Amino acid sequence: MFKNRNSTKLTADEALPGRAELSVVVPERHAILGTALLGPYPEGYEIAEFGVDCYWSGEAAFWDAPGVWTTVAGYQGGVTPFPTPVEVLTDRTGHTESVRVVFDPRVTSYEALLEIFWERHDPTRPFGPNSQARSSIFTRSLAQQAAAEASREALQQRLRRPIATEIVPAQEYPFYPSDAYNQQYLAGSRARR
Secondary structure, eight states: OOOOOOSSOOOTTTSOOOOSSOOSOOOSBOTTTOSBSSOOOOTTOEEEEEEOSOHHHHHHTTTTSTTEEEEEEEEESSSSSSOOHHHHHTTOSOOEEEEEEEEOTTTSOHHHHHHHHHHHSOTTOOOOTTOTTOOEEEESSHHHHHHHHHHHHHHHHHHOSOOOOEEEEGGGSOOEEOOGGGTTGGGGGSOOO
């Protein structure tokens, strides 16, 4: 009932206005990994950000990956600054549900995280450009951009179906953490490390 059925990205005039700062409560520590959610992150660690159809299971897919230090459920790829979960569900913010993965590049690679991302969801499912469930990769460097594009091309050749995943620079789309309720939502179904 709230879905925006436009076939193009929202403009700032069409989007919900948002706010100037974070308005949701975010836990300090990760419920599974015990690490800081919003930093500071260890020196030398890198960030990967992936838009997934559901950040609950998308986030959980990375918890056991070697070298992953923390994960954060949030929103990215839209127009509305500091959106709330309810606002994102209206499809009037332009954001997709996203997972931030902070990792140690001496233990794992960005390419290994891309494999988890591809395996976690169906990247061929098309969603509207403002859907909170669209598949996206938000790159934080030229190296990540090249790796993401090469990975998408390799998967495209294997699947022989169009991949709907967008690959865009993260600096164009800030990451906004979701609220405490949505962080490590599936933690209750697992034993802590």
